[in-house]
Amino acid sequence: MKLGEVCLETNDVIKMADFYRKILNISSDCKDEEHQFIITEGTTLTVYNNGEVKSNRNHNISLAFTVDDVEEEYKRLLHLGIDIIDAPKIQPWGAKNMHFCDSDGNHVYFRSIPK
Template sequence: MKLGEVCLETNDVIKIADFYRKILKISSECKDEIHQTIITEGTTLTVYNNGSIKNNQNQNISLAFTVDDVDEEYIRLLSLGVNIINKPKVQPWGARNMHFCDPDGNHVYFRSFPK
């Protein structure tokens, strides 16, 4: 068995989808207000609005993306206006992480591992 999809439910599909495409360097012209697929290979990442109001108090989930160089990504995300919560630092398990939130308050981590 493998994880097939992570879906972020939101009140504003376009806003959240655009945020993830910007930080993940993915281009798309999709403007669907109900459902958008961000990552299509491996475990997919989708954004969805099922018509119910979301409270955006997402305190029990986080997304982590492995990048080549978290320090380079830190500089790039700052230039995009992303509010970084924790600057890159080495964690006890060996990853170098930085932490920020998407516009809905979902916790997002970019991480890299020493070569």
């Protein structure tokens, strides 16, 4: 069994999709207000609004993206104006993480894993 999709439900699909495209350095001209694919290969990442108002109190989930160089990504995200909660630091389990939130307050981590 494989994890097929992570879907972020939001009140503002365009704002959320644009945020993830910006931090993941992905381009797209899709402006669908109901559903957008962000990552389409492997486990997909989508943004969706089913017409119901969301509370945006998603305190029980976080997304972690493995990157080649978390220090370089940190500099890039600062340049983009992303509010970083925790600058890159090595965690007890060995990964080097940085932490920030998306436009709905979901916790997002970029991490590098030593080889």
